[in-house]
Amino acid sequence: MGDDPFTGMVASKAERKERQLCRQAHEALSEALATLNDSILLEVWVAAVEPAPDGSRLAVIVQAPRGAPLDEVKERLERVAGYLRSEVASAIHRKRAPTLVFQVMPP
Template structure:
């Protein structure tokens, strides 16, 4: 009939054979090698998209204070529904002044992110500002 070997059941084998036999392992779903958790990969993709979008929006912004900001890092905090955005300020402006301008523009920035990413809900953005290195 077929060329396949007959299936051996565990019950048909002697106990010594069962203990010493190397059983084939079944692969669980997934395609190829990558990160173990696809949620982490998707979250990192979202963070990258948000970083690129915010850099473009801040560069094209009419506010000169916001034009001086650059996205350093975006990461989930604690998950992809809320993102922590680290920004670097080019010039030595007062931190409170930058925070005020950023607070006024946060709705616009979130709307731009919502247009750029395909998600059911736009993630909340939490900003952290630091002086630019150098």
């Protein structure tokens, strides 16, 4: 029953599309953060973008700059989340831009 090759192809295509979406979002976010007029966010590094749980919501995992409090980095990211989401929306080819959820890791 679980050996249906068609189901596997559909899942594989969906996974490929999600990986492509995450890659495009990663690029757009990295570029957008580099344009901000915020000394802390300029130093933030986008480590990964992953579906959370699917492409309608993306977990953006960033590494905080050395010496920056993690909660402050997250607060600043949330303040510019609308701008970041619009930058992702312009970089991807979907009807709806995914919601971004930020996770901040220490340096």
